[in-house]
Amino acid sequence: MSFWKFANPNRFNRLVDRLVPYCTVLAVILLAVGIAWGFFLTPDDYRQGSTVKIIYLHVPSAMMAINIWIMMLAASLIWLVRRHRVSSLAAKAAAPVGAFMTAIALITGAIWGKTMWGTWWAWDPRLASFLILFAFYLAYVALWTTYEDRESASDLSAMLCLVGSVFALLSRYAVNIWSQGLHQPATLSLDKETNIHDVFYFPLLASIAGFALVSLTIVLVRTRTEIRKRKIEILHCQELSP
């Protein structure tokens, strides 16, 4: 059994039909556990008090914002190389979810920043590069909506995703030279000794898994909807020109 089997829209939709119930239940459980555990069962931070708890929304949404873009990049590459329609539609379906995650990360970050740094916004490299990422999501979605009814939309948006990825990465390093950081360094990393304490770490992991599954579920459902929409369009065309 090969991964490419699911390039067939019908097979893909059947897979989604089967996966979605499990994914939804698991996502809800993980999110509920992660957030409830994080909000009510962990101690306050000795300096940040209870405001630290917004981390259970902020970090997972920020991770998803980046990961969904990477997923879109992979899907666009697959579309450009192998021309599987499902892949292109998956990238289209994922973009608004990614934009939403970026917005959540920015908003929770602003709320956290207001209480900790005393300001809603600072021109910190991390904050700025997230704003740029948000702009790229908007551009990508705008391109799709403009060419909604045309065949060329998949190719054009895949190319924009490719070019945009390079420039988003470039901006990420350009803002590093441009401004000093206020944001703390990475909370989670595999190779450093000064990670977040275990008390916060495990609920955070649950919350991240929950966010990942929620994103996955929404992207799958949206892709299925896109495929069905495409099918209806084709049927419609056939009816019009017998």
Place this chain on the structure above:
Amino acid sequence: MKGLLVKEFKLTIRSKSGFGLALAFYGAFSILVPFGMETRLSALQSPAPAILWLGAVLSVLLSLDRIFQQDLVDGSLERLATTPTPLEAVVVAKMIANWVTAGLPLCALAVFLGLLFGLPLDERIWICVSLVAGTPALSAVGTFGASLSLGQGRGGLLLPVVVIPLCVPTLILGTLVVNRAAQGLAIQTVFLIEISISLASFALMPFASAYAVRTNLEYS
């Protein structure tokens, strides 16, 4: 290729809305900004590089519409796409023409517009130098944006929405060069990165851009 370049230059210079318009916009923009700010020259000095750079980005954005539109309307773009000259080369010619007619004049004008902001001569020259180094990237990125929005007709909002995020690295590094030079800091690294963005954009963007043009022509 040479013939293409000559044709592009002639068309841009002779077209009514072409050559002078971006320059005029740049001038008007830079004159307008101080009216919204304090009148003291000392207060205008520190935002001046950013304003002059932003003006340049906006003027280049304005000039993008004409890169492909005329050729698309009269059908010569399809003709060009079927000639033995690769479409990539056509796009390079268009990028160069756009830079020379829209980008370069701005760099010269910026030296004089800097006077309105009370900038000393050496800082004005640095603005000019950083614009010369950075505007090729704007032209390259802009041509890509123009070829993406080709099938959408004239005057769409898609073009700026796509192009503006792509301008961010150039804008950051371009203003950094000027600001660091004004403060007497080392600029070599920043300046080299800015130049490399321009060179890399000019080298790689034609492929992406030609792909987009081809796609738009195929499906239109």
